[in-house]
Amino acid sequence: MMSSLLPLLVAVPLLTAGALVVLGDRPRAQAAVLLGVLAASTASGVALAVHFRDGGALAHGVGLWPVGVAIPFVADMFSALMLIVTGLLSLTCTGFALASGLAASRYYAPLLLVLTAGVNGALLTGDLFNLFVFVEVMLLPSYGLFILAGRGRGRIAQVAGARLYVTINLLTSTIFLGGVGFVYGTAGTVNIAELAGLAREDGAVAISAAVCLFALGIKAAVVPVHGWLARAYPSTSPAITALFSGLHTKVAIYAIYRIYAVLFEGEARYLWVGVAVFCATMALGVLGAVGEGTSRSILAFHMVSQIGYILLGVALFTELGLTAGIFYLLHHMIVKASLFLSTGAVEVRYGTDRLGSFSGVLRREPLVAAAFFVAALSLAGIPPFSGFVAKLSLIAASVESGQVAAVVVMILVSLVTLLSMLKIWSGMFWGAPRGRDAAVSPAGQDDTAAPGHDTLAPGHDTLASGHDDAPASGPAPSTGDPGSAHAAGDADPGPAVPRDGRLPGARRRRGVPGRGRSPRGGRARRARHPPGARHAGPGPGRRAAAGSLRHGGRGAPRPHALHRGGDRLMTWLSWPFRLLGFAAWYAGQLVTSNASVIADNLTPGQNSTPGIARMETRCRSELEVTLLAALITLTPGTLTMGTEVVGRRRTRVLYVHGLYSPDADRLRADLGEMERRMLRAVRRKGVAS
Amino acid sequence: MTVAITAGLLVAGAVYLFMQKEMLRVILGFILLGHAGNMILLAAGGTSRREEPFGAPGDLSAVADPLPQAFVLTAIVIAFSITIFMLVLAVTGREGDDATDGSPEERTEDAR
Numbered sequence: 001m002m003s004s005l006l007p008l009l010v011a012v013p014l015l016t017a018g019a020l021v022v023l024g025d026r027p028r029a030q031a032a033v034l035l036g037v038l039a040a041s042t043a044s045g046v047a048l049a050v051h052f053r054d055g056g057a058l059a060h061g062v063g064l065w066p067v068g069v070a071i072p073f074v075a076d077m078f079s080a081l082m083l084i085v086t087g088l089l090s091l092t093c094t095g096f097a098l099a100s101g102l103a104a105s106r107y108y109a110p111l112l113l114v115l116t117a118g119v120n121g122a123l124l125t126g127d128l129f130n131l132f133v134f135v136e137v138m139l140l141p142s143y144g145l146f147i148l149a150g151r152g153r154g155r156i157a158q159v160a161g162a163r164l165y166v167t168i169n170l171l172t173s174t175i176f177l178g179g180v181g182f183v184y185g186t187a188g189t190v191n192i193a194e195l196a197g198l199a200r201e202d203g204a205v206a207i208s209a210a211v212c213l214f215a216l217g218i219k220a221a222v223v224p225v226h227g228w229l230a231r232a233y234p235s236t237s238p239a240i241t242a243l244f245s246g247l248h249t250k251v252a253i254y255a256i257y258r259i260y261a262v263l264f265e266g267e268a269r270y271l272w273v274g275v276a277v278f279c280a281t282m283a284l285g286v287l288g289a290v291g292e293g294t295s296r297s298i299l300a301f302h303m304v305s306q307i308g309y310i311l312l313g314v315a316l317f318t319e320l321g322l323t324a325g326i327f328y329l330l331h332h333m334i335v336k337a338s339l340f341l342s343t344g345a346v347e348v349r350y351g352t353d354r355l356g357s358f359s360g361v362l363r364r365e366p367l368v369a370a371a372f373f374v375a376a377l378s379l380a381g382i383p384p385f386s387g388f389v390a391k392l393s394l395i396a397a398s399v400e401s402g403q404v405a406a407v408v409v410m411i412l413v414s415l416v417t418l419l420s421m422l423k424i425w426s427g428m429f430w431g432a433p434r435g436r437d438a439a440v441s442p443a444g445q446d447d448t449a450a451p452g453h454d455t456l457a458p459g460h461d462t463l464a465s466g467h468d469d470a471p472a473s474g475p476a477p478s479t480g481d482p483g484s485a486h487a488a489g490d491a492d493p494g495p496a497v498p499r500d501g502r503l504p505g506a507r508r509r510r511g512v513p514g515r516g517r518s519p520r521g522g523r524a525r526r527a528r529h530p531p532g533a534r535h536a537g538p539g540p541g542r543r544a545a546a547g548s549l550r551h552g553g554r555g556a557p558r559p560h561a562l563h564r565g566g567d568r569l570m571t572w573l574s575w576p577f578r579l580l581g582f583a584a585w586y587a588g589q590l591v592t593s594n595a596s597v598i599a600d601n602l603t604p605g606q607n608s609t610p611g612i613a614r615m616e617t618r619c620r621s622e623l624e625v626t627l628l629a630a631l632i633t634l635t636p637g638t639l640t641m642g643t644e645v646v647g648r649r650r651t652r653v654l655y656v657h658g659l660y661s662p663d664a665d666r667l668r669a670d671l672g673e674m675e676r677r678m679l680r681a682v683r684r685k686g687v688a689s
Numbered sequence: 690m691t692v693a694i695t696a697g698l699l700v701a702g703a704v705y706l707f708m709q710k711e712m713l714r715v716i717l718g719f720i721l722l723g724h725a726g727n728m729i730l731l732a733a734g735g736t737s738r739r740e741e742p743f744g745a746p747g748d749l750s751a752v753a754d755p756l757p758q759a760f761v762l763t764a765i766v767i768a769f770s771i772t773i774f775m776l777v778l779a780v781t782g783r784e785g786d787d788a789t790d791g792s793p794e795e796r797t798e799d800a801r
C-alpha cells in the first residue's frame with residue numbers, strides 16, 4: 001500500500017507547481033503552498049524512515065506496468081534520510097529566500113517545487129534513464145533559480161555564472177546519457193535492480209557504468225573536474241547557493257553511492273582509483289580556497305574538499321566506511337547550507353561578501369556569528385559537533401581498510417579547513433565594527449540585531465552604483481528636509497538615521513509628500529537598483545551614506561525588500577535566543593533578590609527602605625503589562641500593587657512596592673531595566689520602546 | 690558502424706565548436722553533441738542486428754527496440770528546452786560579454 005504512494009512525492013510537487021503558475025502573482029498564497037508541500041515532502045521522508053527502521057525497501061512501478069516498462073520507484077532508508085534532509089534544506093532556504101526578498105518573485109515557488117519534484121524523483125528512482133530524466137527535471141528549474149533576482153537587481157555576473165552552470169550541466173547530462181546508452185547496449189536493461197552486479201562480471205558493462213560515474217563525478221565536482229563549482233556557485237544569490245550546495249552535488253553523490261554499490265557491488269578492484277581521486281579532491285579543494293577572497297567562493301572550494309570526504313566512504317566500501325560516508329553526507333548538507341546561509345545573511349545585510357570590506361559582525365549580530373562559528377567548527381571537525389563524529393568514523397574506517405595515506409590527508413585537510421574558516425571569521429565577524437554603516441553602529445549596539453544596520457540600505461544602494469552616478473551621492477538636501485527629520489525622529493541623536501530603520505523608505509515616503517519626482521530624484525531612483533548592489537566596495541560609500549540616505553528620501557520608489565527582509569529574518573532567528581537570554585537573566589535576578597531578602601532576614605535588624613513608586617511602562621498590550629507585573633511580583637523585595645491606564649496615549653502605569661531601593665527613582669530605574677530586557681525578549685522585533 | 694561513425698563525427702564537430710569563444714558557437718556545439726548522444730542511444734538498441742518495425746513481424750526480438758527510441762524522444766525534448774534557455778542566456782547582457790573571461794567580481798554590470 002505504502003509503496004504505491006511513492007510516485008506522489010514527485011507528482012504532488014509537479015502538479016502544485018503547475019497550479020501555482022496558474023495562481024499567478026499572489027506571494028502569500030504561493031509561499032504558504034510552497035512551505036506546505038515542502039513540509040509534506042519532509043514528513044513523508046520521516047514516515048518512510050520510520051517504516052524502514054528495521055531495514056527493508058519499498059518498490060513500485062507506476063501504473064503497475066511490468067518491470068522494464070513501468071517507471072520504477074524504489075525507497076529505502078538511505079533515500080528516506082536524503083528525503084528528510086533535502087526537504088529540511090529546501091524549507092530553510094525558502095525561509096531565507098522569503099526573508100531576503102528573493103521569494104517575492106512569482107516564479108520562485110513554482111521553480112522550487114519542480115526542483116523538489118526532480119530531487120525526490122532522483123532519490124527514489126530505480127532506473128538509470130529515469131535518473132537522467134529526474135536530474136534534468138531538477139536542473140531545469142535550477143537554471144531559472146540561478147538567474148532569479150528581484151526586479152532590477154539582476155547582475156550580469158549571475159548570467160555569466162548561469163552560462164557556465166548550464167553548459168557544464170548540459171555537457172555532463174549528455175555524457176551521462178551516453179553512458180546510459182552504453183549500459184543499455186551492453187547489459188540490455190537500465191533498471192538498477194536488474195543491473196545488480198553486472199558491472200562486476202562484465203568489463204563492457206563496467207566501462208559503460210564508469211562513463212555514468214564520470215558524469216556524476218563532474219556533477220559532484222570531484223577533482224579534476226571540479227573547476228565549474230567554485231566559479232558558478234558564488235555568482236548566484238546566497239539563498240540559491242545554499243540550496244544548490246545541499247541538493248545538486250549531493251544528489252550526484254547519492255547516485256554515485258547507489259551505482260557503485262549496486263552495479264559494481266563494491267568491486268574491490270577499482271577502489272584504489274576512488275581513494276586516490278577523492279584524496280586529491282580533499283586536498284586540492286581546500287588549497288583552492290586559500291587564494292579566494294570572498295566568503296562564498298571560499299565556501300564553494302571547501303565544498304569540493306568535503307565532497308572528497310563524503311565519497312571516500314564509497315571508495316573504502318566497508319560497512320563502517322559506507323556508514324561514515326553517508327553520515328558525512330547528511331552532516332555536510334546541513335552544515336554547508338548553514339555556513340552559506342549565515343554568511344549569506346551577512347552578505348544580504350552588508351551588500352558584499354568580500355572579506356575585509358567590513359568587520360565586527362560578531363559585535364553587531366552575535367547570533368549570525370554564532371551560527372557561522374558552530375557550523376565552521378563542525379566543518380573543520382572540532383569535537384563537540386557532528387563534523388567530528390563524521391571525520392572520526394571516516395578515519396576509523398580508513399584505518400580499518402589500511403588506507404593510512406587517506407588518514408593523513410584527511411587530518412591535514414581538516415587543519416587547513418580550520419584555517420580557512422578562521423580567515424572568514426577574522427575577515428567578517430571578528431574585530432571592531434567597521435564597514436559602511438560604522439557610523440550607525442553605536443545606535444546598533446544598544447539595540448538588538450535588527451536596528452541600526454538597515455539604515456545602510458539606501459546609502460548602500462547608491463554607493464553600489466556610485467562609480468558612475470555622482471548625483472546619487474551628491475550633496476544632501478538641507479538638513480531641514482522633513483523626510484530626514486521625520487525619519488530621525490525616534491532615533492538616537494548623531495547619525496541622522498532611523499534607528500529602527502525597518503521601514504526607512506516607507507517612512508520617508510510618508511514624510512516627503514510631493515517632493516518626490518525631481519529630475520534628480522529620478523536619476524537617483526534609477527541608480528538605486530543597480531547592478532552591483534551586492535558587490536559594492538567600501539570607500540566613498542561610507543561618506544555618501546548619510547547624505548544619500550536623505551537624498552534617497554526623494555524618489556526612493558520602495559523600501560528595500562532585501563534589507564527589510566534581512567531584518568525580519570534576523571528578528572525571527574534571534575527571537576528564541578532573546579527569550580532564552582531573558583529567562584537566564586531573570587533567573588539570575590531571582591537568585592540575587594532572594595539572597596538579599598534572606599540575608600536581611602537572617603541578620604539582625606532590618607535594612608529595608610520600603611516605598612511605593614509610580615512607574616510609567618512602555619508596554620503596549622495587556623499581555624505585556626501583565627507579564628511585567630507578574631515578573632516584578634515574583635522577585636522578592638518588589639511587589640506590584642496596582643495598575644492603571646492613563647492619558648490619550650494609553651500609557652500603562654504600574655504601582656510597585658519596593659523594599660530595598662533608597663528612593664523611588666532608583667526603584668524605577670531598576671524596574672525600567674527589567675522592563676527593557678523583557679520587552680526586547682518578548683517582542684519579535686526586539687525593540688523596547 | 691554507420692551510427693558509430695556518425696556519432697563520432699558529431700562529437701568531433703561539437704568539440705571543435707566548444708573550443709570557440711562565443712556562447713552561440715558553444716550552443717551549436719551542444720546541438721551536435723545532443724545528436725551524438727541520441728545516436729548512441731539508438732545504437733544501444735542494436736541497429737545492426739534488427740529490422741524496421743513494419744508490417745507484422747513474426748519475431749519481436751528482430752524488430753527495432755522501442756525503448757531506446759523512447760529514450761531518444763525524451764532526451765530530444767530536454768535538450769531542446771535547454772538549448773532555448775541557453776540562447777536566451779547568450780543574448781542577455783552586453784554585446785560581446787560572452788567572449789571574455791572575467792571573474793564574477795569584475796562583471797558587475799546591469800543584467801538588463
